Structures are given as structure tokens and as C-alpha cells.
Amino acid sequence: MKMGGGYELNSSFIFDKALLTLIDNLPTPQDYNLTEWKNKNLREIKGLNFNPSKSEISKLPLDTKVSFVEMASVSNNGYIENKIDKTLEEVKGSYTYFIENDIILAKITPCMENGKCAIAKDLTNQIGFGSSEFHVFRTDNTKINIKFLFVFLNRDDIRKRAEKSMTGSSGHRRVPISFYENLQIPLPPLDAQEKIVQAINSIEQKISSLQTELNSLNGKQKEILEKYLF
Template structure:
């Protein structure tokens, strides 16, 4: 790394943070970026909220995020960051900061990769302030923290290699999102999202069961999914681990996991289970409800029902509990009428959904492999141990 120089964050970027408060969230308008928006180096707008134009003006008095800014969390989820894309109107939320690159010293994408690399992650770990409830980055000190950089030309070459992998992951995500959007239209054509006609209305429980009973998992440490793992779209399966929780709803492949608490239900957090063995039984957080299509009904129907705005509005109306942690029960969620779908149309939907979900799962698997490749190359390139030309040849064989 002889041609790499140690600089400070303040040498190569300006540091900003957002307001230390949370505005009222809305269903549309400018984006409100929170720590949930950060996902291992990527910005997830699907995990972000909106705010009003009036609040947007207030929340951007200090800084307005712009294309090329490196967004990061300075409390709780330390070390995560993402690059601000172009064409997005957004403000910073609580616990969010940004680095505005000085582009005559650092390429914005390289600054993101340098932030995520093990070398700077070690700096964060050693210099963070550890609190009784949350750890944090002292923003007043951050400009003095060291960071190593090569020449701008070398920065751009490294970004070209890593960016090729990230671009392919982004393409996969766009394809998966398009598949889901098309299936949403096919689901709407079934009429189940419409107000039910009295002559065609049937209880939703004729088609879907809620929290179906399953035997105890045989594995000592079964698959476990917690609330944080659920996404707001199919373009990303729930992450999972293996542990031995004392209790929780049981599920198997083909089931849908729907959030039953605020604000996750309003945000549409939902997960479709297709990542276990055929006979395997998993356990999950008590903060979601398991939905399973009845025999003869496409398993994917439960997923799109859980994602349906009218159904979620029904569930939200039936929430009970404290204002900060309201829940909906399986009984209240299932107390719902829908138009009985035409059997032929339902069968066609099932065939399309099954094929599309299989394709999305394949894309997700490829993206995970690519992410592993990127995470393997990142520390090698950022330390100078791997030459760009060697990395380029390796990436060409994989992408």
C-alpha cells in the first residue's frame, strides 16, 4: 500500500447529521431516511417512510441529502452506510448522518467502499462511544478519524470492479421487483382486493388459515425468523438464523409471515417462506402472524393477501394495546370477507405466481453469491493486497 496515503475524514468529506426528532410519517411525499433504510451498503427505499412537504422544509434546514453523499448511522447500527442515489428527494432521520465527499480528493463510491471495508470498520469499533442503551459515533470527533486512500485514478478503477458486482445485484433486484409488481396486478384481477359483493362474499378463512397448528420442530435449533428480518417486498427473502426459542408461531415452506404490530403492519412487512427443507418446521417472533393457503389454493395467494392494502387496513382497525405497541390478533385479522375468486382464474394465478416466485428465488440466490464475492474482494482491494487487474479478471468470470 505504498501508494496509499493516510488522510482524515475531514480532509476528504464534510460531516452532517439530521434533526434529533421524528416527523409525522405520511403515505407519500419526500422520503424520510432512517437506519432501517440502510442494508449492508445499499439504500432500501422500501424500508423508508415519507413525510409532508412542510416537514421536509424543516428537516432539511441543516442539510439536504444529494447524489453521491454517503449516508450512515451514528447510533445503534454502527458501520452500515449507503450511497445517496440521484433523483431522490429525501431528508435525514434520527441517528442518521452523511459524508459529503470532496470530489477532488475522493470518489463518492470509493468513500462508501472505504467506509464499509474492515480497515475503517475497525476504526469505528475502536473509537465508538459505548453507552448503557446504544453505542454511537461521536460526530464531533469523526472528522479527525483516519482513512487510507489511493490516487483518484486507482479509486475509480477499484470502484469499477466492485461496482460491476453491485450493478448486477441491482439489476436482479429490479427484475424481482418487476415480477412482484406484475403478480400484484394478477392478484388484483381476482377481485379479492375489491370491496366484496354480498352475492360473492366468502370468509377469508375459506381460503387461508391463520396461525395453523404444527408439531414442535424436530431440530434442537430450528430455523428462526425475527421481525427485523421481514421485508416490505418479495425482492429479498427474510434473513434467518438457527436458535432454540422457548415459543413462537410455527411455519413451513409455503407459509406467509405477516407483521401484527405497529408500525411494521402499516409498513407492509411480510415474508414468504421458501428457504427451508420440505418437511422442516421453523419458529418465529411472536410479533407476526402465520398465514397458510388451504389445500387447492395457491400458497402465494396468502402472500399477496397479506400485502393487500384493504386487508392491512382491516387489520390495523382491529389493533388493540398501547398506542406505542398495538397488535392485531389472528382472530381479528381473519374476520374478513373477500370476493370468492373464479377457480380457473385462481389456478392461472397460481401457475404464474409459482413460476415467478421460483425465478425470484433464483435471482435472490445469485445476488447472495454476488454479495459474497463483493465482500470477499472488498477487503483485498481496499488493503492493496489484490491488484485491480486480477480482480477484474475474476469478476468477468462471475458476472
């Protein structure tokens, strides 16, 4: 079976007819006027902002609670593993500022190459601060869906291209924000992006369900081995 874009998917791994139907019906450029589906530099996309300024929250009381995210707390698998509450007083300075649903992406080696990238979720007061070694991407979702952008950025081939653009001395090399500003993305209309994201979310849910089932079966296997072979 082919996914949109011509990618092959082995249906024996997706035990869900509804999910297979969803994937089979993903939109393609041929379903649209091609002027509505073309490559754009990220900096050309209206409503997409890079590394927003802390001045947005300059009038908040310094005792306001926010979430703090260390670099080590960002999983290599695309999510934030741990957050701790701090006050604005504690995080003012060089820490990176972001808010709910922003993308945070490591810019320093080897964290960038390892895939430390996540969408910020469940932040205290919807505000977050973290390592100064994060880039932040924010969209108003009028031209580009935040999950669509996240999936695009959080790919091995993008990281390999970013690695070639790093600057600085050995051990402290970083990807400049200009690399991402000039990065081209195939930009479908928003409704097509949302359908693609829906399919991705469904696949992720299926993977999570299968992983839970696998963990349960591994536990049953251990029980049997301990009961009968020890």
C-alpha cells in the same frame, strides 16, 4: 389495455408480448358460474388455518435444526431477507411456529403498516420459528392458492383496514387474528386463482429482470462518468 377486473395497464412498461397476452386473458367472474366466484370470510375457507399449534412437532428431537426469522429479517417488499439455524431447544417458548410455504405477517405496529409479510421459503427441515409478533396463515391449496392469499393480504388497503382494527396501548397495538378470520376475499375457483398467480409471477419476474438491467446501466453510467469527467 385492461387487466382482468378492469384495471388499466400501460403496456409501454411491459416489453413482452407473451406477458401482455397472458394478462389480457386473465379470468374474470363473467367467465364462470357466479356461484363459483363469490366473497367468503377467510375463516369459511376449508383447508385454511390460522396460527397452527406447535403440538404438530412436539415429538421431534430438541436438537432438530430449524430456521429462525427475526422481525427485522422480513423485508417490507414481501420476502424473508435472512434466516439463521437454531435448534428446537433454543426456540421453544413464546416464538411463533410456521412451516414451508406458510404466510407470516406482522401483527404489531409499525411493522404491520410497513408491510412485513412473506411466504416462508427454503426453511431448514421445512420448519421455522420467529417473532411472537407474527400471525401465520397456512393452506392446503385445495380451495385457495397460498400465493393468491399472500397477494390479497399484502396490499395497502388491507393494511389500512387492519390498522383500524388494532387493539392495545400506544406503541404496542396489534391486529387480532379475528380481523383476518372475518376478512372477506373474492374467491375464484382454484384454476382461476392459479392463472392469476401465474400472471403475477410473470410480472414479478419481469420487474426483477428490468431492475437487474437498470442496475447494470447505472454501473455503466458510473464507469463513463469516472472515465471521462474526473
